[in-house]
Every structure is written in structure tokens, then in C-alpha cells.
Amino acid sequence: MRKQELSTIKLPSEEEIREFQLKQRRWRKVAMIYLVLLLVSILTIGPFFFGLLSSLKDNPLEWPPKLSVNQLKPANWIAAFRLSKAGCGKGFFGEFAPGAIIPFQVTYQVPAGKEPVTPQVVVPKRVPGTAGAALLIEHYAADYSRVSEVQEVKREILADGSVRVTYAFTIHHTGDVVCDRLPMDITVPLGQQFVSATLDPNRPNERLGRVQSWNNLTAGVIPYIFYNYHRVFSENYSRTTGKNLFSSWIKNSFVLCFARVLTNLLFASMAGFALARLKFRGKNTIFLLMLFSMMIPGQVTFISNYLVLRDGVFGLSKLFGVNTLLNSYSGLIVSGLVSASSVFIMKQFFEGLPESLEEAARIDGASSYQILFRIFFPLAKPALGALTILTFQGVWNEFFWPLVVLTSPQDRFTLTIGLLSFRRMYGVAFDWGPILAGSVISALPLVVLFVVFQRYFVEGISFTGVKG
Amino acid sequence: MKKSFFAVCFGLLLMVAMFSTVSAANVQVRISGWGGSDQPIIEEMLRLYVTPAMAKEGITVLYEPIADDFQRYIVNALSANTAPDLFYMDIFWAQSLIQAGQVEPLDNYIAKSKILKKEDFIPSLLDAFSYQGKVYGIPKDFNTLALFYNKDLFDLAGVAYPDENDTWDTLAKKLEAVSKLDGVYGLALQPEFARMGAFTYAAGFKTFDQNGKSNLFHPGFKAAFEWYTGLAKTRAGVMPADLGQSWGGGAFGTEEVAACIEGAWVIGHLKDQAPNLNYGTTFLPKDPSTGKRGNLIFCVAWGMNKDSKNKQAAFKVLEQLTSPEVQQWILERGLALPSRVALADNPYFKQNNREAQANYIVFRGASEGNVVPFSFGEYGGRWMDPINEALRAVMSGEMSVEEGLREAQYRLDQEMQR
Numbered sequence: 012m013r014k015q016e017l018s019t020i021k022l023p024s025e026e027e028i029r030e031f032q033l034k035q036r037r038w039r040k041v042a043m044i045y046l047v048l049l050l051v052s053i054l055t056i057g058p059f060f061f062g063l064l065s066s067l068k069d070n071p072l073e074w075p076p077k078l079s080v081n082q083l084k085p086a087n088w089i090a091a092f093r094l095s096k097a098g099c100g101k102g103f104f105g106e107f108a109p110g111a112i113i114p115f116q117v118t119y120q121v122p123a124g125k126e127p128v129t130p131q132v133v134v135p136k137r138v139p140g141t142a143g144a145a146l147l148i149e150h151y152a153a154d155y156s157r158v159s160e161v162q163e164v165k166r167e168i169l170a171d172g173s174v175r176v177t178y179a180f181t182i183h184h185t186g187d188v189v190c191d192r193l194p195m196d197i198t199v200p201l202g203q204q205f206v207s208a209t210l211d212p213n214r215p216n217e218r219l220g221r222v223q224s225w226n227n228l229t230a231g232v233i234p235y236i237f238y239n240y241h242r243v244f245s246e247n248y249s250r251t252t253g254k255n256l257f258s259s260w261i262k263n264s265f266v267l268c269f270a271r272v273l274t275n276l277l278f279a280s281m282a283g284f285a286l287a288r289l290k291f292r293g294k295n296t297i298f299l300l301m302l303f304s305m306m307i308p309g310q311v312t313f314i315s316n317y318l319v320l321r322d323g324v325f326g327l328s329k330l331f332g333v334n335t336l337l338n339s340y341s342g343l344i345v346s347g348l349v350s351a352s353s354v355f356i357m358k359q360f361f362e363g364l365p366e367s368l369e370e371a372a373r374i375d376g377a378s379s380y381q382i383l384f385r386i387f388f389p390l391a392k393p394a395l396g397a398l399t400i401l402t403f404q405g406v407w408n409e410f411f412w413p414l415v416v417l418t419s420p421q422d423r424f425t426l427t428i429g430l431l432s433f434r435r436m437y438g439v440a441f442d443w444g445p446i447l448a449g450s451v452i453s454a455l456p457l458v459v460l461f462v463v464f465q466r467y468f469v470e471g472i473s474f475t476g477v478k479g
Numbered sequence: 480m481k482k483s484f485f486a487v488c489f490g491l492l493l494m495v496a497m498f499s500t501v502s503a504a505n506v507q508v509r510i511s512g513w514g515g516s517d518q519p520i521i522e523e524m525l526r527l528y529v530t531p532a533m534a535k536e537g538i539t540v541l542y543e544p545i546a547d548d549f550q551r552y553i554v555n556a557l558s559a560n561t562a563p564d565l566f567y568m569d570i571f572w573a574q575s576l577i578q579a580g581q582v583e584p585l586d587n588y589i590a591k592s593k594i595l596k597k598e599d600f601i602p603s604l605l606d607a608f609s610y611q612g613k614v615y616g617i618p619k620d621f622n623t624l625a626l627f628y629n630k631d632l633f634d635l636a637g638v639a640y641p642d643e644n645d646t647w648d649t650l651a652k653k654l655e656a657v658s659k660l661d662g663v664y665g666l667a668l669q670p671e672f673a674r675m676g677a678f679t680y681a682a683g684f685k686t687f688d689q690n691g692k693s694n695l696f697h698p699g700f701k702a703a704f705e706w707y708t709g710l711a712k713t714r715a716g717v718m719p720a721d722l723g724q725s726w727g728g729g730a731f732g733t734e735e736v737a738a739c740i741e742g743a744w745v746i747g748h749l750k751d752q753a754p755n756l757n758y759g760t761t762f763l764p765k766d767p768s769t770g771k772r773g774n775l776i777f778c779v780a781w782g783m784n785k786d787s788k789n790k791q792a793a794f795k796v797l798e799q800l801t802s803p804e805v806q807q808w809i810l811e812r813g814l815a816l817p818s819r820v821a822l823a824d825n826p827y828f829k830q831n832n833r834e835a836q837a838n839y840i841v842f843r844g845a846s847e848g849n850v851v852p853f854s855f856g857e858y859g860g861r862w863m864d865p866i867n868e869a870l871r872a873v874m875s876g877e878m879s880v881e882e883g884l885r886e887a888q889y890r891l892d893q894e895m896q897r
Contacts, residue, residue, distance in 0.1 A: 074723050137750075138750060138813075140746070140748060140749070140751035140752075141516055141747065141751065142519045142520050142814055143519040145814070146523055146812075214753070217754075217756065218631055218756065218757060219631060219734060224754060250522035250523055251522060251525075251542070317559070414546070418543055419511075419543035421514070421518070424546070428547075432514040432546035435546060436514065436516055436518070438515070439744060440516065440747040440750075440752075441752065442751050
């Protein structure tokens with residue numbers, strides 16, 4: 012029997028074994044490479060993901076950090092929707108409106124042998140600590156609300172003899188003005204443990220567990236989940252112009268990016284074309300100068316650039332009634348019309364196109380402009396795409412130069428400088444939520460850009476390298 | 480910012496098309512301070528008080544908050560001649576600006592003014608901005624240090640609250656008693672001269688002696704240093720960093736420490752992060768041997784640009800910025816502590832809430848005991864670095880007090896010889 016079995020099993024030949032080992036080795040290598048790639052991507056995307064998660068939390072500095080976030084629990088979404096619906100009839104963006112009756116339930120647990128005490132419910136007059144938000148509040152819910160009697164609705168005795176009691180109450184709006192927010196505090200004696208509530212509290216453990224407090228019961232789902240994001244937009248507006256600051260900053264950054272991308276595309280391709288295809292005196296000198304300007308560190312020219320902008324480009328713009336280019340977008344655009352590196356990219360690309368194309372066009376009587384815009388421009392799509400993305404990304408992240416040029420008013424800032432002013436505003440109160448939220452928002456366009464156009468990014472990098 | 484030559488030429492052409500700004504006709508006064516939480520206050524204050532008052536005089540006020548490092552900005556702007564007419568001067572670095580001759584002395588203006596008088600301002604604040612007998616800045620608001628304590632924790636431990644009669648020794652006993660609670664430390668001890676310094680001044684230490692030197696082996700300095708670092712040996716004190724917190728207020732808000740030494744800035748933090756924290760405030764304890772308190776003053780003043788083209792107009796704006804009505808408004812909103820003496824009797828301070836009471840203690844801190852401005856002459860922050868380093872090293876047990884002080888004195892001497 013045994014013998015028979017053995018004979019049916021075909022032993023692998025030496026060659027097959029070698030091939031198998033080879034395969035094994037290859038797979039091991041592939042696995043290693045994937046693992047390394049995975050680690051690298053976790054390392055790079057990790058901080059962003061962590062920031063995103065923390066920006067949703069009530070306490071962004073929570074340590075050790077937890078992955079379970081109140082704001083990400085569907086039960087809380089439903090509760091926030093219902094409470095807000097009760098508060099003003101709307102579920103997504105809520106407020107505490109006249110006539111509202113907010114139902115609420117909360118459950119506590121007391122150890123065996125102790126008698127549960129009915130919690131005290133208060134709508135506090137809560138003023139935010141950061142001045143911008145503090146000045147914004149017009150009406151306090153505390154002045155227009157009444158809390159009904161707190162009633163015991165359920166009592167449950169657990170296996171270890173401890174008792175779980177659920178209480179219910181309602182909060183009534185008694186006035187005739189709309190309040191932005193409805194904060195709430197519930198106080199119990201020490202040792203009576205909070206278990207659960209209709210909506211999870213923002214601070215479940217104040218005063219050693221005696222107080223549970225909520226920021227806003229009727230926020231609505233969106234401001235509940237994206238509390239810090241909501242604050243970023245709702246708390247920041249300019250008192251001089253009345254504009255919403257954060258939206259202005261986003262808009263400014265986009266406008267600046269588009270302007271700079273357009274001028275860069277136009278001037279870089281024109282200059283690149285001239286340097287690659289036209290013959291004129293001093294061409295090499297200009298190219299050398301350009302290369303030289305790429306080698307000078309930006310810090311060297313900051314002061315002279317600043318002075319030039321301060322006096323309105325050598326004082327020439329004074330002829331047109333412009334005293335200074337500081338604090339203006341024109342100043343930023345003028346000083347970054349085109350960068351030497353983008354000219355370089357375009358020059359290299361145009362040099363790679365066949366000469367016969369240009370010759371054929373010339374025979375047909377096309378001028379240099381026509382050749383550039385009608386023939387070369389459409390062919391240069393990959394280079395232009397790469398240039399667009401690289402410039403956009405560069406301008407979006409630009410920090411130091413706008414910081415120097417734009418100092419006031421605030422609604423003229425770009426997003427990067429705006430974030431810095433955020434750090435000052437909220438950082439002093441160690442209130443990191445809005446800072447994190449602002450940073451995440453500012454990173455989003457680039458993340459989207461990168462995901463959608465990653466091919467061009469890679470191309471852009473290959474263009475900047477040695478070519479042809 | 481690399482740009483080729485003809486880019487500039489194109490830029491010029493483009494600019495012609497883009498501009499249509501026309502400068503304002505009447506006098507414009509530019510004022511500047513740091514952005515952040517100060518900014519909404521100033522904007523609101525300008526809107527409510529200053530702008531209407533100045534409109535009558537034909538003066539417009541342009542407010543320019545600076546988001547980044549303000550000190551660097553103002554130094555650069557003064558040298559580039561783009562500085563605003565009025566600007567913030569932090570006590571920490573005001574002297575270097577004044578010494579460099581970039582700030583306008585205000586005595587002549589004050590002498591003629593009906594609104595702004597020297598005696599209306601808290602003397603220690605005004606002194607801090609005086610140099611060689613001349614006033615260079617009008618203090619807008621200030622802060623001092625106070626002891627904030629968690630009433631719940633003291634109640635739970637059955638220990639009496641810290642009060643104004645406490646000396647270092649009695650306070651240490653109370654802190655030790657309250658630290659017997661599970662998971663609770665006594666005092667948040669930041670390893671910084673910005674906190675510990677108050678105690679050295681209580682004990683009679685002077686930043687610079689007659690020869691302009693700093694002697695860290697001064698008995699007062701040594702005693703304060705020993706007491707402060709000594710707390711860290713038991714649970715009576717702890718460095719916030721050991722609790723994963725970046726400052727004392729953070730640890731105080733999470734109830735990991737029973738007390739902390741901070742200024743009124745902690746109030747804003749607590750309002751946001753621990754709105755129900757049941758805290759009280761009292762003065763810093765007295766030195767048992769001298770029987771005195773010490774304190775540090777953190778203060779900001781408005782200074783005038785020496786090269787300003789509209790000094791008279793700027794002074795009119797300055798009068799408004801520090802006027803009694805404006806300071807009253809700032810105080811009532813609980814936003815900052817204004818600098819006028821008369822405000823000490825303000826009804827705001829008599830309110831029965833912890834924030835107003837904390838503000839009152841901090842306000843009074845400027846006139847109790849040995850009060851010293853938080854500034855170190857020409858040395859700036861470099862003066863404190865060796866001391867902060869020594870505090871950290873001694874508290875974490877890397878050095879003894881003697882070693883720490885010797886090391887700090889050595890580094891300080893080197894710094895001062897430079």
C-alpha cells in the first residue's frame with residue numbers, strides 16, 4: 012500500500028526545485044519592496060491622517076490618542092440630527108430657536124449600597140476663551156431657557172449590585188430670540204458615574220467626573236461632526252470689512268495661484284521658445300544669467316526685492332499713482348511673474364521638438380508668434396501640465412514672501428499666513444482644534460491635486476532633471 | 480523670487496493695467512500690534528471708540544495686526560522706514576528699541592495733554608517703559624503672576640485653601656498634603672525663570688547688581704531656587720512636561736495638579752477647555768525670611784515711531800487708545816487687564832465670579848511687594864536661558880542645586896562678557 016502511494020507521487024526534478032526557490036526569492040523581494048513602500052506611505056500620509064482625526068476630536072491633544080472619536084459615531088450623528096430638529100426644525104445646521112423643546116436622557120451608575128442622586132441640569136452662560144468668538148455672541152441661551160424637572164425613567168440593577176438609572180428632562184426655549192448655541196452642564200455627586208446620554212458629552216469628566224458638559228446640543232449634524240471646521244469659518248471675520256476671513260484667505264490663495272500659473276505658463280513658454288529656437292545676439296549670455304539667478308539663494312535677494320516693491324518697482328509705478336506695491340496682490344504677482352526654473356523646463360522641452368516642424372511652418376509664412384502659439388503650444392501639453400502643477404503647488408505653499416509683502420488688512424492674507432495668525436489666535440489659549448482644522452483644509456487642495464494629477468508630478472520631476 | 484530681467488519689464492506693463500489705487504487725502508495714522516486674540520479686541524475697540532472720536536479731527540486710523548514674530552517685524556520695519564506710527568512694545572524687548580533711538584519720547588506730548596497724565600497709570604508699569612527719566616511708552620494692559628488652585632482637590636484632601644497669608648513653607652505643606660490624593664500632584668512647576676523669578680525677587684534678589692552683574696549665588700536667589708526645585712522632589716510639585724503637558728495651565732485644566740502659577744492668560748484657556756473647573760486665585764506666597772512677595776510684570780505699551788510723519792495726530796490716537804472709557808470697556812469684557820490706577824476700585828472686580836476675582840488678584844499683583852518687569856536689559860531672553868536650563872536639570876535630578884547654580888553662573892558670566 013505504502014509503496015504504491017509513494018510511486019504515484021512524482022518527485023520534483025532538480026530544475027523544478029531551483030525554479031521554485033527562484034520564485035520564492037522573487038516573491039520575498041516583492042513583499043519586501045511592498046512592505047517598504049507601505050511603511051513609507053504610512054509615514055508620509057500618517058501625520059495628515061492623524062491631524063485629520065485629531066481635528067474632529069473634542070480634545071485634539073488627547074493622550075494617549077484614541078481612534079474612537081465621538082464625532083465619528085453614527086449614533087451621535089442621529090442624536091445630533093434629532094436634537095437640532097427639535098431645536099429649530101432643521102437637522103444639518105441648527106440653532107436654538109423660540110418654541111423649541113429639546114428632549115434629553117442621561118444614564119448614571121452608582122456602586123452597590125449607594126442611593127442614586129437626581130442630577131442637576133443647567134444651561135450655563137458660557138463665553139468662549141478666544142476673544143474673537145467671545146465678542147461674537149449676542150444672545151446667551153442661558154437667558155432664554157428653562158429646564159424641566161428631571162425625572163427618573165428607568166432603573167436597572169446590575170449583577171454586581173450597582174444600579175443604573177436613566178433620567179429624562181426637556182429644555183424649553185422661553186424667549187423670542189434665536190440663540191446660536193445651547194450649552195449644557197449636568198452635575199452629580201462624586202462617585203456617581205456617567206454611563207451614556209442621548210448625545211455624548213464634549214467633556215465627560217470635568218471636576219473628577221462630577222460634571223458632564225456639552226458645547227452645543229442643537230448644533231446640527233455638520234457643525235457637530237466638524238465642530239472645529241465650523242468654528243474656523245464662523246468665528247473668523249474681519250471687524251473692519253465684515254468679510255469672512257477664512258473664506259477670503261482661501262479665495263486669495265486660489266486667485267494668486269491662478270494668476271501666477273497663468274503668467275508663468277505664458278512667460279515661461281515665450282522665454283523658453285526664444286531661448287530654444289530663435290537666434291539673436293546675447294542669447295547665451297541671457298541664458299547664463301538666468302542659470303546664475305537660479306543659483307542665488309532667495310534669501311540674498313529678499314531685501315532688494317522688498318525695497319523694489321516698497322518703492323513701486325524702482326519708483327516707476329509712482330507715475331501711475333501707485334505709491335507702493337507692498338500689501339497688494341499685484342506686488343506678489345509682479346515679483347513672481349515667471350521663475351527661471353520654469354523657463355528652463357520650457358526651453359528644454361522646445362529644444363526636443365523636431366526642427367522640421369518649425370521649418371515647415373516658416374515656409375508656409377508663419378511668424379514666430381504663430382509658430383509658438385499655434386504649433387508648439389499644443390504640442391507642449393505635457394510640459395505645460397507639469398509646469399502648471401508645480402507652480403500651483405509652489406505658490407499655494409509659499410509662505411515667507413507673502414508674509415513679508417502682505418501685512419494688512421487681514422482679509423488680504425493668503426491661506427498660509429492666515430494659518431499663522433490662527434496659531435496666534437487660538438494657540439495662546441492652547442485651543443488646537445481650529446488650527447488643526449485650518450491646516451487640514453489648507454492641505455486638501457494639494458492632496459486632491461496630487462491624487463488626480465500624480466502622473467504630471469512625476470513628469471514634472473523628470474523634466475527638471477537632465478534631459479536631451 | 481528668482482526672476483529674469485524681462486519678467487520685470489513685462490511686470491511693469493502688466494501693472495499699469497492693474498492699478499487704480501489713490502491715496503487718502505486726510506491724515507492717516509497707522510497702528511500695529513500682534514494678531515491673534517488681541518486683534519478682535521483692538522478692532523472692536525477702534526470701531527466703538529477710536530474711529531468715531533478721530534473722525535471729528537480728520538484722522539483715520541489704520542490698524543495692521545502682524546501675524547508673525549512681531550518683534551522681528553517692528554525692528555525690520557523701523558529700519559526699512561515702513562514702520563507704523565504707533566506700535567506695541569513688549570516689556571521684554573522695549574528697552575533695546577528705545578536705546579537704539581527709534582522710539583519717540585512722550586514727555587512733551589503728555590505735558591500738553593488733557594487726557595493722558597502720568598499719575599493715572601500704575602507706576603511700576605510706566606517705570607518699565609521709562610529710560611533715563613523719559614517716558615517712551617504708555618502701557619495698554621499687563622499681567623502678573625498669581626496662584627491658581629483647584630478648590631475641589633483641596634476640599635477632597637481636607638486641606639485649607641492657599642491664601643494670601645501663606646509663606647513658602649506653609650504653602651509647601653498644603654501642597655504636600657493635597658498631593659496625597661490619588662493621581663494628583665501639588666504645584667505645576669515650569670522650569671522657567673518666568674515663574675521662579677517671582678520668588679527670587681521676593682527674597683531680595685536683584686537682576687543686576689551695582690556693577691551690572693548678575694549674582695546667582697545671592698542668598699535670595701539661592702533660597703528661592705532651592706525652594707522651587709525642592710518641591711519637585713516630592714509630589715508637592717511636578718514639571719508639566721512629566722505629565723505630557725506643555726505648560727502649567729494645561730496640567731491645571733486636566734486636574735492633574737492642584738495649583739499652578741500663571742497670569743490671567745490661563746483664564747481664557749480654562750474657559751475653553753475646562754469651563755466648570757472650580758478654581759480660586761490668590762497671591763503668590765511670601766518669602767518667610769523677608770515677609771515679602773515678589774512678582775513679575777508682563778506688560779505691553781504703545782510706543783511712537785520716532786520717524787513718524789504725523790506725530791501730533793499719532794499722539795491724539797494714543798490718547799484715545801489708552802483713554803479711561805476704552806480701558807473700562809476692555810476690563811468689563813474681561814478681555815485683558817488695563818493699566819490705569821483708578822480701575823482698582825472698579826465694580827467689575829467686585830463681582831462674585833472666579834474670573835473677575837482672578838483678574839483682580841492679577842491686577843493687584845502689580846502693586847504688592849517686589850514687583851519687577853519681565854525684562855533683562857540688553858541681554859533679552861539670553862539672560863534666562865542658563866537659569867532655565869539649570870532649573871530643568873536640577874528638577875529632573877541631573878544636577879544638585881549647587882552644581883546647577885554654578886553651571887548657570889558660569890554660562891551667564893560668559894554671556895555678559897560678550
